[in-house]
Amino acid sequence: MLKYIGKRLIYMLITLYLIATATFFLMKILPGSPLAAASKLTAEQEAIVLAKYGLDRPLPVQYFDYITGIFQGDLGVSINQFMGVPVTQLILDRLGPSFQIGFQAMLVGTVIGILLGMIAALRQNSWIDYTSTFTAILGISIPSFVFATMLQYSLAMKLGWFPVALWDDGFMSSVLPTIALAMSPLAVAARFIRTEMIEVLSSDYITLAKAKGASRGEVAFKHAFRNALIPLVTVLGPLAVAILTGSLVIEKIFAIPGIGEQFVKAIMVNDFAVIMGTTLFFSAFLIFIILVVDILYGIIDPRIRLSGGKE
Amino acid sequence: MKSSKIFWLLGLVLVLGMFLAACGDDAAAPEEDVEETDVEEPVDEEEPAEEAPEEEATEFVPAEEVPELDEPQVLNLMEGAEIPSLDTSLSTDAVSFNILGNVNEGLYRLSPDNVPVPAVAAEPATISEDGLTYTFKLRDDAVWSDGTPVTAQDFVYSWQRSIDPATGSSYGPYMMSGVIANASEIAAGELEPSELGVTAIDDKTLEVQLERPTPYFESLMSFPLFFPLNQEFVEAQGDAFASNSDALLYNGPFTLENWDGTGLSWSLAKNENYWNADTVNLDEIKFDVVKETSTAINLYQSGEKDRTGLSGEFAMQYANDPNLITELEPTLFYLKFNQERNGEPTPLANENIRQAIAMGFNKQDLTDVILANGSLPADYLVPTDFAFNEEGEDFRDINGDVLGYDPEAALEAWEAGLEELGVEEITLELLGGDSELAKKMDEYLKAQLEENLPGLTIELRQVPFAVRLEADEAQDYDIQNAGWAPDYQDPMTFIDLFVTDGAHNKMSYSNPEFDALVEAAKTELALDPAARWEAMAEAERILLEDAGIAPIYQRGTMSLQKPYVHNLVSHPFGSDYSYQWAYIDGKE
Numbered sequence: 039m040l041k042y043i044g045k046r047l048i049y050m051l052i053t054l055y056l057i058a059t060a061t062f063f064l065m066k067i068l069p070g071s072p073l074a075a076a077s078k079l080t081a082e083q084e085a086i087v088l089a090k091y092g093l094d095r096p097l098p099v100q101y102f103d104y105i106t107g108i109f110q111g112d113l114g115v116s117i118n119q120f121m122g123v124p125v126t127q128l129i130l131d132r133l134g135p136s137f138q139i140g141f142q143a144m145l146v147g148t149v150i151g152i153l154l155g156m157i158a159a160l161r162q163n164s165w166i167d168y169t170s171t172f173t174a175i176l177g178i179s180i181p182s183f184v185f186a187t188m189l190q191y192s193l194a195m196k197l198g199w200f201p202v203a204l205w206d207d208g209f210m211s212s213v214l215p216t217i218a219l220a221m222s223p224l225a226v227a228a229r230f231i232r233t234e235m236i237e238v239l240s241s242d243y244i245t246l247a248k249a250k251g252a253s254r255g256e257v258a259f260k261h262a263f264r265n266a267l268i269p270l271v272t273v274l275g276p277l278a279v280a281i282l283t284g285s286l287v288i289e290k291i292f293a294i295p296g297i298g299e300q301f302v303k304a305i306m307v308n309d310f311a312v313i314m315g316t317t318l319f320f321s322a323f324l325i326f327i328i329l330v331v332d333i334l335y336g337i338i339d340p341r342i343r344l345s346g347g348k349e
Numbered sequence: 350m351k352s353s354k355i356f357w358l359l360g361l362v363l364v365l366g367m368f369l370a371a372c373g374d375d376a377a378a379p380e381e382d383v384e385e386t387d388v389e390e391p392v393d394e395e396e397p398a399e400e401a402p403e404e405e406a407t408e409f410v411p412a413e414e415v416p417e418l419d420e421p422q423v424l425n426l427m428e429g430a431e432i433p434s435l436d437t438s439l440s441t442d443a444v445s446f447n448i449l450g451n452v453n454e455g456l457y458r459l460s461p462d463n464v465p466v467p468a469v470a471a472e473p474a475t476i477s478e479d480g481l482t483y484t485f486k487l488r489d490d491a492v493w494s495d496g497t498p499v500t501a502q503d504f505v506y507s508w509q510r511s512i513d514p515a516t517g518s519s520y521g522p523y524m525m526s527g528v529i530a531n532a533s534e535i536a537a538g539e540l541e542p543s544e545l546g547v548t549a550i551d552d553k554t555l556e557v558q559l560e561r562p563t564p565y566f567e568s569l570m571s572f573p574l575f576f577p578l579n580q581e582f583v584e585a586q587g588d589a590f591a592s593n594s595d596a597l598l599y600n601g602p603f604t605l606e607n608w609d610g611t612g613l614s615w616s617l618a619k620n621e622n623y624w625n626a627d628t629v630n631l632d633e634i635k636f637d638v639v640k641e642t643s644t645a646i647n648l649y650q651s652g653e654k655d656r657t658g659l660s661g662e663f664a665m666q667y668a669n670d671p672n673l674i675t676e677l678e679p680t681l682f683y684l685k686f687n688q689e690r691n692g693e694p695t696p697l698a699n700e701n702i703r704q705a706i707a708m709g710f711n712k713q714d715l716t717d718v719i720l721a722n723g724s725l726p727a728d729y730l731v732p733t734d735f736a737f738n739e740e741g742e743d744f745r746d747i748n749g750d751v752l753g754y755d756p757e758a759a760l761e762a763w764e765a766g767l768e769e770l771g772v773e774e775i776t777l778e779l780l781g782g783d784s785e786l787a788k789k790m791d792e793y794l795k796a797q798l799e800e801n802l803p804g805l806t807i808e809l810r811q812v813p814f815a816v817r818l819e820a821d822e823a824q825d826y827d828i829q830n831a832g833w834a835p836d837y838q839d840p841m842t843f844i845d846l847f848v849t850d851g852a853h854n855k856m857s858y859s860n861p862e863f864d865a866l867v868e869a870a871k872t873e874l875a876l877d878p879a880a881r882w883e884a885m886a887e888a889e890r891i892l893l894e895d896a897g898i899a900p901i902y903q904r905g906t907m908s909l910q911k912p913y914v915h916n917l918v919s920h921p922f923g924s925d926y927s928y929q930w931a932y933i934d935g936k937e
Contacts (some may be wrong), residue, residue, distance in 0.1 A: 074433065075441040075519040077818050080834070080852050083522045086536060090517025120611050121434035123592065131611045187643065193648055202651050203644045204611065204637050293639045295613040308815065320489020 043329070045259035052324045057321045058108065058314070065313050072308035074118045091117055093310070104314065114311030115317070118302060125315035129297060135205055136284030136296035139215045144278050151227025152270075158228065159235035159266075160258060170228055177225025181289040186218040190291065203293040215292045219285060223277055227270060235265030267338050275331040279324045301328055351885060361592070367701050367909045375494035379603075409461045412628055412930070414845075420933050424914065425654045427645050431613060431638055435605070436591040437576045438511040438518040443925055450924020451574040451704040453603040456485050456504070456555070461555045461918045461930060462571060463838075465568040469499055469577065469600070473567075478878045480562030481530075484669040487553040493579055501549035503577035510583075511574055512805045520574045524836065528566070530558040562875035563780055565839035572837070572923045602629045602929035613638040617628075617928065630916075630932035656910040656917075659875050664722040664907045675723035679735035679921040681843065684839040684899040685821075685829040689857035695827055696775045700895060701766030706805075706828070707752050707899030708759035708799035716902050719784070719793050723905025728753040730889050731840040732903045735921050738882050748886040751893040751899060756801045776806040780826035791830060818916055821855050829856075830901070835922045840885045842872065847892055858897040863888050911936070 047284075073079065088094045107114060110195065113125040120128060132184055158170035193214060194202040200214050201207045238244060239262050247257050284298025297316065304312035402408025428447075434440045437449060438636070450458075458468035467473055469491045475484040491499040509713040512535045513520030523534035546558030559566065569575060582590075582598050594608040594615065602623050608615035620626060639645045642660050646667075649657035659667055664823050667673055682705070688698040696702050712726030730751035737746045767773060781791040790810055795807040807828075812820070822827050833853075835842040846852065848867050849859040866888040874881040892898065908918070913936040918927045 068815075069819050070813075071818070073519060079519055082537065083519070083526075086514045086522060087517045087519050090515070118433070119433055121436070122588070123610055130612055131609065133867055157698065159440060186739055190644070190647060195651060202647045202653065203639065204648070204653075206637075218514070225785070290641045291642055293613060293641070294612075319919050339486075 042318060046329055047230065050322075050329070053325055054107075054318065054322055058318055061314060061317045062104060063097075066097060066306075067120075067309060068305070068308055068310055072117045072310060074307070090092065094118075108318070113315040116304075116309050116312050116327045118307055119300070119309050119312065125311045127314060127321055128300070128312065132284075132295060132297040132300055135294050136289070136295050136298055137210075137282055139212050139219060139296070140278075140282035140284065141221035141286070142216040143281055144274075145225055147223030148214060148227045149155065149276065150220075151224040152225070152231050155228040155231025155259065155266075156235060156263060158232045159239065159262075162236060170232065174225040174228040177221040177238055180221070181287075182221060182285065183291060185221055186215070187290045188215045188317050189218055202221075203291070205292075205294050211292075211294075215224075215288050216293060218291075219281060219288050223274065223281065226273055226277060231263075231266050234269055235262050238262045238265045255348075263273075264338060268335065271331055271338065275327045276324065279320065279327050283320050283323065308337070340349075353821070369866045370725050396770075409918065409930070414789065415630065415916075415932060416934055418932055418934060419629060420782045420824050420936055422632045422933050424631055424917075424928065424931060424933065426634060426650065426656055427654055428470075428636055429638070429640060430660070432615070434591060435597060435608075437507060437522055437573050437578060438516050439591075439923070440573060441549075446573050446923060448605060448615075448617070449576065450480050450598045450920075451603050451926075451928050452597075452601045452605050453576045453622070455570050455571070455572070455576045457488075457567055457569075457924065458569050459920045459927070461916075463811050465571050465838075468571070469571070479586070480564075481559045482558070483557045483566060484550075485555040487555065487738070488492055488624055489553065491600060492622050493582075494604050494620060494622050495588070496622065497579065497581075498552070499577055499579075499600050500552045501555040502552070503579055503699055504555050504575075505522065505545075505549045506580040506583075508547050509542040509545050510578065512536055512545055514538055517933045524569070527560050527732035527835050528563050529568070530560050532560065559811050561619050561872065563829055564875060564878060564881065565841075567851040568838040570920075576665060580694060587750050593743065593828065602626070603631075603634070606697065615881075625929075629929050631928060634928055640821075646909070649781045649911075655914050657908060659907040659909060660722070668721070669908070670909055672912055674910050675727060676908075676919060677723065677732075677734050679732040680832060680834040680904040681727060681730060681732050682830065682832040682901045683730070684901060685826075685831050685856045686858070686898065687824055687829065687856040688897070689828055690824060690827065694775065696766075696770060696772075697827060699766045699770055701762045701769060702775070703896035703899070705763035705766055705802055706798060707896040708755045708762070708866060709801040710794055711754050712902060713754070714785055714788065715793060719790055719904075720902065723907050724902045725905060726754075727777070727900040727903045728893075729900055730892065730898070731885075732835075736838060736840045744886070746884070747882070748889055751890055752896065757795065759801055766788060767804060771932070774804045777827040778808045779830065780810045780812065780817060782817060783813050794830070796801050824857070832904075839920055840889070841867075842883075844885055844888050844892070845871075847897055855860055856897075858892075860891060860893070860895055860897070861893075863891045863897075864889070872903050 062127055063329050071084060073084055077086060079087075087096060091099065103272055104114065110122060111126070116123045116125060116128060154170040154173060158167040194200045197229070205211050247261050248330060253260075284296040284301070284304045286299045288294070289296040289299040300312070301316040301320070303309075304316065333349070356798060373642050392400055392917055428445050430442070432445050432448065433442055433447055435449060437453070440446060440449060443708060443802075454468045456468060456470040456474075457465040460466045463662055469487055470485045471488040473487055476482070487501060489498075493499060495702060508525070508529070510516050511518045512519075512525055512532050522532070522536035527533060528537060531540050531544050532546070533544050534540040546560070548556045548558075550556050555930055561791065565568070577600065579598050583692060586596050593610045594605040598606060599605065599620055600623070602625070604620045606616045606618050608810055614635070614637045616636060619629050619632050629751065637654075641656065642663055645657045646655070646659070646833035648654040659673075666718065685705045686697040687695055689695065695842070712728075716724045716726050726888040729745060729748065731748070732745050733743060733745040738744070767775070779791055779795060781787050791809050791811065795809060798803055810826070817829070819829070821829060833846065845867050846853045847858055848854065848860075848864050866884045870881045870884040870888070874884055893900070913933055915932050918930060919925060
């Protein structure tokens with residue numbers, strides 16, 4: 039097991055290195071200057087500023103410097119959005135709110151989604167099933183900004199239960215963004231669990247379990263649910279990363295100081311170090327989650343061996 | 350472990366997928382960018398939730414007529430973007446300038462009537478006869494927020510720092526080159542920053558040597574780049590300088606509080622050390638960054654915020670709101686006609702063709718129906734309500750309108766042009782922005798021109814701002830929908846864009862007569878305001894009669910402001926607003 043994880047960690051580093059390299063060069067192809075005042079400056083004036091950030095040097099030199107910087111924990115500084123602010127500080131400053139909302143949304147979304155999916159599967163073709171399926175379709179098909187706008191208008195503007203926007207009221211500020219963001223994991227979880235459970239419930243070993251006299255609840259939870267979890271875990275891993283790392287739309291609508299909005303903005307304005315830093319951070323996070331998912335497989339289903347069946 | 354081999358590939362795909370997902374989100378966002386077209390200035394790149402000022406709604410109340418204020422003097426505002434930098438040498442954007450103008454102060458400041466008046470300077474500058482030496486006497490009671498006096502050395506240090514290539518300032522070389530003696534050479538690394546034409550004669554006397562007479566120099570002194578910096582403080586802070594509200598010194602009406610360097614909120618508090626603190630009414634101004642216009646309007650409607658910008662469809666929706674404020678900005682949008690592309694002359698090198706297009710679309714309908722945000726149709730280059738001569742006359746009133754909508758004259762010119770070129774059909778590319786409004790506008794222009802000028806086909810090319818800039822730089826377009834916001838309060842900031850081979854010409858427009866007038870206004874007429882004014886007016890007339898460009902409109906903005914907010918003053922350049930005279934009355 040340890041050997042397996044060690045090996046995987048090495049692969050992770052290689053993956054990250056390749057992502058860093060690809061992103062670095064892709065980013066340099068982006069059109070436009072990173073300087074906010076570029077439209078007004080002459081080429082010479084622009085060169086003075088670029089020199090300050092070392093962007094006047096040949097690309098391979100910049101690349102080498104950047105990669106060595108990473109190993110020293112230096113991700114560079116923002117050039118135009120927050121002039122001179124280290125990218126590590128920016129990520130740390132902005133991660134909290136995104137992470138909090140994302141975590142709450144994942145928790146609420148998956149728990150409710152799983153419950154809905156299970157009920158729907160156990161009561162197939164009943165009104166509960168239809169309601170649950172309908173909710174899932176809504177969650178998948180309606181973009182989160184529509185939910186967010188609707189929630190903001192109804193629960194905050196009209197009823198006044200929650201703040202309209204802004205991140206200054208503690209937990210209350212996070213409620214509406216959480217609900218808006220939870221719709222998508224909720225829908226995904228409900229759909230997967232329902233489909234998988236229906237399939238599992240009709241399989242031979244469930245019939246066997248029933249024949250052996252296992253109770254309805256035992257069949258549902260111990261056998262059917264556990265097997266239905268595997269595909270769900272597979273999709274929820276990357277989804278969790280996407281949600282935990284912030285949503286541009288939700289953060290904009292609720293005026294939350296999150297990382298998601300920052301990342302997209304950085305790409306738009308060619309803030310090189312910020313693009314690199316956030317991409318690397320998101321990638322590392324994603325790769326880590328994939329590892330966790332792989333380990334979880336083994337826990338959920340002992341048939342899946344971690345190291346080629348040696349255990 | 351066969352699967353591990355493709356593991357990293359999978360990871361890569363997923364990460365790239367995230368990129369795409371992020372961009373996809375962006376496209377789905379409602380009213381992402383409310384710009385008509387991005388102005389060639391970073392300042393205008395982001396202002397969905399920005400507040401626009403009042404002019405028509407409420408009159409300015411002079412200090413002696415301000416009523417007894419017994420309510421909490423707290424103003425709640427929003428900005429459309431975060432603060433990129435409050436280092437006066439480095440800032441280039443509207444949000445930063447807006448704060449700097451309220452927490453710091455230069456030699457001059459713009460009055461409520463937008464006239465530069467002495468601020469840190471105790472009295473108007475003494476100007477030498479040749480117009481090249483300005484001597485400023487500083488106020489004795491001007492102090493920094495830590496109590497140390499503001500001295501002439503603070504200005505010398507700040508300006509030298511901004512022009513020093515090691516600082517990496519964008520606006521330092523941009524604003525000082527050709528204005529302050531030796532600035533260009535220092536920026537190019539040929540001279541030392543200490544050789545800049547600015548000297549502290551003593552603690553309270555500052556002498557500035559100019560490169561050439563600059564009639565608008567005093568108004569420049571209200572621009573944040575020319576604000577003072579306390580050398581001891583800046584050097585003690587080192588890299589941390591200006592990284593948060595504690596790492597700054599203030600000498601203006603307010604001090605900045607609760608800004609962590611990357612956050613979405615901050616506040617301004619009254620600066621009791623400010624020499625003119627008696628005139629400041631507000632105790633606190635709370636700011637939050639709200640990038641989504643609909644959210645900003647919701648916060649305004651729910652009473653949390655006192656003012657909100659209206660953009661896009663919201664401008665129309667609130668057109669009859671009693672608290673609506675419409676304001677005209679000195680930002681002008683126009684079509685650039687590229688006369689030479691890839692070394693070949695384009696059909697636009699023909700003056701009749703340019704005339705035809707310039708007169709061939711209805712600007713009134715464009716501003717009334719498509720934009721509907723208080724913008725004015727423009728038959729001119731230098732904006733209205735922007736530059737005034739010594740008698741206070743608007744430059745616009747002197748020169749009048751030149752190039753207007755006239756479908757019949759357009760058709761006549763069009764046919765003459767086609768004949769001269771010996772063709773019956775012309776296809777031209779129209780380069781424009783990719784925001785919703787910019788697209789709508791360019792489609793309107795296409796429809797109008799194709800209808801009024803038979804044989805013309807317009808192909809639309811809608812690209813992000815950065816791409817448009819690159820195309821402009823490479824002169825890779827036929828017609829471009831462009832805009833310009835002023836850098837200083839003088840018609841020249843618009844007019845000299847189009848001199849032959851000018852850095853912003855980029856369309857091969859060249860008229861020796863125009864060049865000569867601009868040159869004369871900058872040199873031999875610089876000390877003769879009336880003649881200089883006349884030369885600039887003549888130059889503008891020539892440019893438009895040549896149809897070098899085709900003016901479209903002057904931008905207006907609309908916003909809602911609670912009726913209890915008074916004396917919030919807006920400015921045409923530098924800091925957008927002054928809060929020092931503002932007060933709250935009638936809220937409760």
